[in-house]
Amino acid sequence: MPNVTFSSPQLKKDITVYAVAGDTKTLLAVAKAHKIPLSFECENGECGSCPVEVSLLSNYRKIGTALTEKEKIVLKLAGKITSQQIIDAETNDIPPPWRLACQMVLRDEDILVKF
Numbered sequence: 001m002p003n004v005t006f007s008s009p010q011l012k013k014d015i016t017v018y019a020v021a022g023d024t025k026t027l028l029a030v031a032k033a034h035k036i037p038l039s040f041e042c043e044n045g046e047c048g049s050c051p052v053e054v055s056l057l058s059n060y061r062k063i064g065t066a067l068t069e070k071e072k073i074v075l076k077l078a079g080k081i082t083s084q085q086i087i088d089a090e091t092n093d094i095p096p097p098w099r100l101a102c103q104m105v106l107r108d109e110d111i112l113v114k115f
């Protein structure tokens with residue numbers, strides 16, 4: 001199961017948390033459970049206040065990433081991802097650089113989350 005490392009100028013040091021097996025919580029829910037100070041407002045993929053830069057740390061094979069429709073719209077409007085990056089995520093197994101923490105469901109891969 002994944003280790004999620006949070007990194008931010010708002011933290012004294014990077015914090016790594018272990019997500020529970022079978023956990024289908026969002027990244028934001030995991031951050032809140034561990035008192036990581038991610039910003040958020042709506043928690044519903046609409047306000048765009050929770051963008052995070054996500055990179056893969058594990059050596060697992062990259063797997064296709066399903067972004068929610070709300071996430072695609074909000075991240076595109078914010079200039080965080082392009083249409084091509086959405087296609088790459090969904091069909092070419094290339095993770096997008098930015099996600100919305102309230103929409104991203106953790107999978108079995110270790111990630112670094114910058115905010």
Ligand code: FES
Pocket residue numbers: 039040041042043044045046047048049050074100101102103
């Ligand atoms: S908290 Fe509003 S989009 Fe994530």
